[in-house]
Structure formats: structure tokens, C-alpha cells
Amino acid sequence: MKSYxxxxxxxxxxxxxxxxxxxRIFRFLFAxxxxxxxxxxxxxxxxxQSIIGIDPIYSSVVNFFWILLVIQLLIAIPFGSMKIAYKFQKIQMILLSLVATKLSIDTYLAFVTLTQLIETPSIxxxxxxxxxxxxIVFLLLSTLRAISRIKKGKLKRGGEGLYKFQKSKGYVSLPIIFGATIMGGVIARTYVEGIGAIYFVLFISVVIQYALAVALPEFYLITYCKFRFKSFNMPNPRKRNRGNAINFK
Incomplete structure (x- = not known):
């Protein structure tokens, strides 16, 4: 995209x-x-707390997520400072993109855990x-679609923007159809008493992941712009206000 x-x-x-x-980004990082x-x-x-034997690989995966969570917290805390947030906004935007990407799959960890704690058909x-x-495929396609819209000038001033859903019915409907088909098929073939919670957590996992797949390309593109265009690196409004006050005097 260097030619644009x-x-x-x-x-x-x-x-x-x-x-x-x-x-404003720290609020999202915090939540x-x-x-x-x-x-x-x-x-x-x-x-x-499980009293049944569970493959150690699941504990290893959970431990890996704990490590990622600690790293996320340690890096995010300094950005609670306005001064640091504006001074290192490129790093902050990278962190936001990584955290949001991880967030899109976090709920699947709880889903997989439940399938191991409750007797559940493997399907x-x-x-x-x-x-x-x-x-994940939907996220990749969403990112490619966003890049395509930039090349077509859709994000120029007065353009259609990144999300013109009225003209992108296939882009919106195909993931919904895919998700509903797979979930419906799984429930129809495996529903038994006592695993309703698993279906619910799976549903939440899918909704969060597919919703973030639509939003994440915007994060990635702004991260790109932070590094490419100087104007995307916003000045600290507190410094600007102090400067105006001094000039006024």
C-alpha cells in the first residue's frame, strides 16, 4: 500500500x-x-478441581494463556498514563491489535475446558x-477486504468507509450462515441433557470472535498508519493546552 x-x-x-x-485505548486494554x-x-x-484424568496438554495451554495475560498486564499498565500513552502510541496500538486478536479466541479456552470437565461427544x-x-479465515478475509477498500478510495474523505454493509451482504451473511450451520449441526447431532452450558459458551465464543473479525482490520490499518504517517501520531492535548495557556499570558 506504499503507493497510496x-x-x-x-x-x-x-x-x-x-x-x-x-x-481512550487504555479503557479497552483494561476491560x-x-x-x-x-x-x-x-x-x-x-x-x-477436576476429579477425572485430563490430558496434561490442556493444563499446558492454560499456563501459556496465564503467561500471555501477565505479559499483557505488565505492558498495558504504563499506558494508564496520558504522557506515556501519547509518547509511545505506536507501541500502544501494536498492543491493542495483539490484545484484541487474543481476546477474539479467549472464550474458546473456557469452551475447550468445559468439554473436558463434562462428558461430551467429541464432535x-x-x-x-x-x-x-x-x-480466523473470516478475519483474514476481512483484512484483505479492508485493504481492497483502501485501494478503491473508499476511505477517502467523504467515501463509503470501511463498513458499507448494505453493499456487502455476502461479506456479512456468509460467516453467519457458516456459523449457524456448524452450530446447528453440532447441536442437532449431539444434544443431551447436562451440556447446555457448553453450547452456550461456544455460542458466546463464536459471536465474540466473528464480531472482532469485522473490527480488527481497522485496528491493524491504524497501526500501519501510525508508523507510516506522522499525522497519525496525535499530540498530547494536555501539552497543547499548556502551550496555549503560556502563549495567552
Missing amino acids: DESYFSMLYDVANDRLAPS SFFYSLTATGFSAFGLN VLYGGLLLCVGG
């Missing part, structure tokens, strides 16, 4: 200066940490993993 000048990214600049301004903590904590507690686990892979 800054005008092709104008609508992303508005987002970077408003909804994803450095001063996503506690959501991930809930999913990981639930999985760890369930595995530790439920495989169906959930298939839906997860489908969500």
Missing part, C-alpha cells in the same frame, strides 16, 4: 483521533484484561475448533 498517499486513509485518521485516540482473566481463571479452576469439540478456524 495519506488521502486514501483520511477516514481512519478520524477514528485514530477520536474513538481510538491514545487517551479486555479482566475478560481474559475471567476466561483463563475459569479454565484453570476447572482443571485444578462438539471438533465443531468448536472448526468454528474457531472459520473465524
Whole structure:
């Protein structure tokens, strides 16, 4: 995309200066940490309290998620400072993209744990993993679609923007059809008493992952713009206000 000048990214600049301004990103980092903590904590507690033999690989996966969570927290805490958030906003945007990507699959950890704690037909686990892979493919397609819309000038000032769903019915409907088909097939073939909670957690996992697959390309593109265009690196409004006050005097 190096051949496209800054005008092709104008609508992303508005987002970077408003909804994803450095001063606002910490809220998402904070909320996503506690959501991930809930999913990981639930999985760890369930595995530790289990009285049945569970493959050690699941404990290893949970431990890996704990490590990621600690790293996420240690890196995110400094960005609670406005000064640091604006000074290192490129790093902050990279962190946001990584955290949001991880968040999209966090709930699957709880789903997989439940399939090991409750006697569940194996097709439920495989169906959930298939839906997860489908969500990853959807994210890749969403990212390619976003890049395509930039090249067509859709994000220029006054353009259609990144999400013109009225003209992208296939883009919206195909993931819904895929998810509903797989989930419906799994439930129809495996429903038994006592595993309704597993279906519910799987449903939440799919909704979160597929919704974030639509939103994440915007995060990736703004991260790209932070490194390519100087104007995307927003000035700290507190410094600007102090400067105005001094000039006024």
C-alpha cells in the first residue's frame, strides 16, 4: 500500500483521533484484561478441581494463556498514563491489535475446558475448533477486504468507509450462515441433557470472535498508519493546552 498517499486513509485518521485516540485505548486494554482473566481463571479452576484424568496438554495451554495475560498486564499498565500513552502510541496500538486478536479466541479456552470437565461427544469439540478456524479465515478475509477498500478510495474523505454493509451482504451473511450451520449441526447431532452450558459458551465464543473479525482490520490499518504517517501520531492535548495557556499570558 506504499503507493497510496495519506488521502486514501483520511477516514481512519478520524477514528485514530477520536474513538481510538491514545487517551481512550487504555479503557479497552483494561476491560479486555479482566475478560481474559475471567476466561483463563475459569479454565484453570476447572482443571485444578477436576476429579477425572485430563490430558496434561490442556493444563499446558492454560499456563501459556496465564503467561500471555501477565505479559499483557505488565505492558498495558504504563499506558494508564496520558504522557506515556501519547509518547509511545505506536507501541500502544501494536498492543491493542495483539490484545484484541487474543481476546477474539479467549472464550474458546473456557469452551475447550468445559468439554473436558463434562462428558461430551467429541464432535462438539471438533465443531468448536472448526468454528474457531472459520473465524480466523473470516478475519483474514476481512483484512484483505479492508485493504481492497483502501485501494478503491473508499476511505477517502467523504467515501463509503470501511463498513458499507448494505453493499456487502455476502461479506456479512456468509460467516453467519457458516456459523449457524456448524452450530446447528453440532447441536442437532449431539444434544443431551447436562451440556447446555457448553453450547452456550461456544455460542458466546463464536459471536465474540466473528464480531472482532469485522473490527480488527481497522485496528491493524491504524497501526500501519501510525508508523507510516506522522499525522497519525496525535499530540498530547494536555501539552497543547499548556502551550496555549503560556502563549495567552
